[in-house]
Amino acid sequence: xxxxxxxxxxxxxxxxxxxxxxxxxxxxxxxxxxxxxxxxxxxxxxxxxxxxxxxxxxxxxxxxxxxxxxxxxxxxxxxxxxxxxxxxxxxxxxxxxxxxxxxxxxxxxxxxxxxxxxxxxxxxxxxxxxxxxxxxxxxxxxxxxxxxxxxxxxxxxxxxxxxxxxxxxxxxxxxxxxxxxxxxxxxxxxxxxxxxxxxxxxxxxxxxxxxxxxxxxxxxxxxxxxxxxxxxxxxxxxxxxxxxxxxxxxxxxxxxxxxxxxxxxxxxxxxxxxxxxxxxxxxxxxxxxxxxxxxxxxxxxxxxxxxxxxxxxxxxxxxxxxxxxxxxxxxxxxxxxxxxxxxxxxxxxxxxxxxxxxxxxxxxxxxx
Amino acid sequence: xxxxxxxxxxxxxxxxxxxxxxxxxxxxxxxxxxxxxxxxxxxxxxxxxxxxxxxxxxxxxxxxxxxxxxxxxxxxxxxxxxxxxxxxxxxxxxxxxxxxxxxxxxxxxxxxxxxxx
Numbered sequence: 001x002x003x004x005x006x007x008x009x010x011x012x013x014x015x016x017x018x019x020x021x022x023x024x025x026x027x028x029x030x031x032x033x034x035x036x037x038x039x040x041x042x043x044x045x046x047x048x049x050x051x052x053x054x055x056x057x058x059x060x061x062x063x064x065x066x067x068x069x070x071x072x073x074x075x076x077x078x079x080x081x082x083x084x085x086x087x088x089x090x091x092x093x094x095x096x097x098x099x100x101x102x103x104x105x106x107x108x109x110x111x112x113x114x115x116x117x118x119x120x121x122x123x124x125x126x127x128x129x130x131x132x133x134x135x136x137x138x139x140x141x142x143x144x145x146x147x148x149x150x151x152x153x154x155x156x157x158x159x160x161x162x163x164x165x166x167x168x169x170x171x172x173x174x175x176x177x178x179x180x181x182x183x184x185x186x187x188x189x190x191x192x193x194x195x196x197x198x199x200x201x202x203x204x205x206x207x208x209x210x211x212x213x214x215x216x217x218x219x220x221x222x223x224x225x226x227x228x229x230x231x232x233x234x235x236x237x238x239x240x241x242x243x244x245x246x247x248x249x250x251x252x253x254x255x256x257x258x259x260x261x262x263x264x265x266x267x268x269x270x271x272x273x274x275x276x277x278x279x280x281x282x283x284x285x286x287x288x289x290x291x292x293x294x295x296x297x298x299x300x301x302x303x304x305x306x307x308x309x310x311x312x313x314x315x316x317x318x319x320x321x322x323x324x325x326x327x328x329x330x331x332x333x334x335x336x337x338x339x340x341x342x343x344x345x346x347x348x349x350x351x352x353x354x355x356x357x358x359x360x361x362x363x364x365x366x367x368x
Numbered sequence: 369x370x371x372x373x374x375x376x377x378x379x380x381x382x383x384x385x386x387x388x389x390x391x392x393x394x395x396x397x398x399x400x401x402x403x404x405x406x407x408x409x410x411x412x413x414x415x416x417x418x419x420x421x422x423x424x425x426x427x428x429x430x431x432x433x434x435x436x437x438x439x440x441x442x443x444x445x446x447x448x449x450x451x452x453x454x455x456x457x458x459x460x461x462x463x464x465x466x467x468x469x470x471x472x473x474x475x476x477x478x479x480x481x482x483x484x485x
Contacts, residue, residue, distance in 0.1 A: 124374055125399050126444045128466050131432045132422050139420035140434060147418075147454040191432075192421040241434060241444045242399065246418055 003090045004225030005366070006217045007210035008338040009033040013324045014174055015110050016204040022053045025106030025206035027064040033208040037222055039100065041065035044210075046098030048073045048085035051107055052118040052327055061104050071098040077233065078355020079275055081105070082209075082330035083362030087231040089211045099212060106206030107327035114202050118327060123239035132191060135199065135278065137240035137357035139191035142280040144246040146193065148295065151283065153193055155298030157184035159279040160197050160321050162307040167318025169308065174201055175322050184279075198279040200319075205326035207335050226338050229348070230262030230365040240357045251288035251352060251361040258363040259290075262348075266290045269365075270346035271313040272306075273333035275354035276320045282306065285352050289363065316340060328355070334364065341368050373400035376407060384462045386410040388441050396441035410437050412460030413472060416452055417442055435469055445469050 009032035011025040026049060034040060047069040049057035058074040061067070071092050077084045082105055089101035109117035120133045131137065145151045161181055167173035179197065187195040217225045234250035234257075237243045259265060266289065274282040274289075283297030291312060292300045300306075306314035317323040317336045324332055330353035337349035346368075353362040373389075377400055380387035389397040389405035397405055419433040433447045435458060447458060447469045458469040 123399065123444075125377070129432055129444050129446050130422070130430070131444065132424055136420055136422055136432050139422075140418040140432070143420055143454060144418040189421075189423050191423065239399075241442060246434075 001094045002214040003093050003211055003228045004214045004217050005209050005228065005338055006212055006222045006225045007033040007037040007039075008335045009036060009208055010332065010335055011106060011206040013172065013205035013326070014203050016108060018111075020108060020111070020204070022051050022106035022108055022206070023060050023064045025108065025204070026051075026061050026104040026208065029106070029206050029208035030061070030065060030102055030104045033210050034102070037210050038220065039210065041067045044100050044102045045069055046071040046089060046092055046101035048089050048101060048103040049105065050074055050076045050081035050085070050328065051105060052109075053107060061102070069098070071101075077235070077360040077362065079277060079328045080233070080330045080353025080355045080360050080362035081328055082334055083231065083351060083353040083364050084233045084360070086209070086211070086228060086334065086364055087233050087362065090228050090231055093211060093213055099216065101211040102208060103211065103331070104206065104208040105328065105331035108204045109327045110202050110204045123241060126239055126241055134357050135191045135194060138278040138280055139194045140240060141246040141284070141358060142193050142278070145280060145283070148247055149298065151298035153185055154181055155283070155302045156193065156198055156279040157181040158301040159276065159282050159306070160184050162301065162304070162310075163276060163315050163319040163321040165307045166316050167322035170317050170323060173318040173323045174203055194278055194280070200277050200321055200325040200329070203324045203326050205324050205332065207331040209331075209334060224342060226341050227367045228364065229264065229367045230258035230260070231363070232257035232261065233360065233362040235360040237359055238356065243358060246358075247284065248294070249284050249288050249354070249358050249361055251285050251354075251363065254361045254363040255289040255352070258365050262365040262367070264348060264365060268348050269312070269350045271316055271337070271340045271344070271349050273316070273319070273337050273349070273351045274314055275329060275333065275352060276315055277329075277354060279321070281354055282314065284358070285354070289350070289352060329353075330362065337366050341366060370402070373402060376400065380409065381465050381467065386412055386437075386460060386467050388437070388439065396437070396439045398441035398443055408439070410439050410460075412467070413438050414458060416447065416454050416456050416458055418454060419447065419452070421451070433469070447471075
């Protein structure tokens with residue numbers, strides 16, 4: 001059975017109106033995505049949601065929309081949760097467990113502060129050494145990548161500069177000022193080798209997707225649906241000490257499964273959204289998804305391949321580094337991929353989500 | 369009642385010993401878990417696998433490192449003294465029941481290669 005994303009919408013983004021809750025943002029985006037399909041919450045029978053602020057996210061979503069689902073899933077896989085939900089919703093629809101699935105996300109982390117919005121679950125044996133998480137884990141991975149493969153701070157900076165170049169062409173991006181490699185290198189250090197400009201933004205925001213079988217979408221007259229060609233998830237550890245190799249992520253597993261299901265390879269991908277929590281992460285995912293050999297991600301980023309005009313347009317709205325990063329960015333990455341397929345002429349769009357401390361990896365391949 | 373893994377680690381640490389577990393195949397395991405593992409004590413020697421300097425606002429910078437112990441397990445710790453490069457040989461030093469590491473003066477010339485995956 002072919003499953004399509006029939007509707008996709010963002011909530012308000014950036015810094016939202018005072019008093020707005022994560023439930024409000026989920027509901028706002030959901031109503032917009034449903035309206036785009038000519039549907040209402042009463043038509044939804046599957047709810048999928050996660051938020052660091054809402055442990056009962058799908059239940060909160062049900063209350064906000066006054067929906068009574070027959071399938072409900074609040075799976076928490078961190079930043080890639082929306083991709084895991086896409087996987088679960090696709091599977092549930094194919095199994096007949098629900099017909100119209102709504103996946104939603106909302107965060108007010110900028111308004112309430114990141115410490116309040118995202119309580120870190122600390123490892124008992126890491127805590128005494130006070131690693132500032134999550135950045136310390138990504139800094140350790142970056143340091144190890146530099147040690148093993150000769151990756152340079154300039155190559156890391158190229159990821160941020162590329163994202164900014166995309167943001168400069170997107171009027172909805174949170175930051176659009178000129179950014180150079182020298183600016184990134186000169187920014188205050190947070191956790192060596194990562195500085196402030198190597199880190200994603202902290203914004204409010206959310207989004208929603210409406211999924212259904214392609215036949216159902218056509219029966220409703222919805223012909224702009226985006227096909228879920230392949231989607232997969234994997235995880236390798238919860239805390240960074242337990243990650244087998246800091247330079248090999250489980251993206252190699254989720255990516256291989258998603259490509260196999262789609263029957264496609266990296267050469268078929270027209271654009272990529274690669275989770276950019278920190279500048280090291282797209283470099284790791286380029287390698288682990290097979291866009292280049294292990295260790296070659298830094299030079300690939302430095303070559304301009306990811307930037308506007310490059311061979312692999314990546315993080316094309318400006319990404320978490322320059323567009324928006326409302327805590328768990330998988331949802332906005334999926335919405336951007338849908339937009340690329342509908343408006344930019346892409347045939348195949350890849351989205352790769354990451355969660356925790358390189359812990360969870362989810363890959364989706366979408367097509368027209 | 370079975371003692372918790374954390375209690376076993378703490379009991380050893382109180383005596384300046386770094387306890388870890390081995391699985392049925394004899395492979396070192398960290399962090400400690402419940403379920404059929406045997407306890408062992410590390411010799412406290414290893415190499416820096418990865419390191420970073422954390423620079424929280426309003427605080428002195430400090431080291432956060434991952435250490436590969438020679439027995440085959442990895443822990444988070446702090447390297448004290450002068451900053452050391454990844455691959456540097458280190459040895460355990462205990463401070464208030466917490467295991468830290470310092471450059472190993474006996475083997476300071478050795479630098480470990482990349483760890484296998």
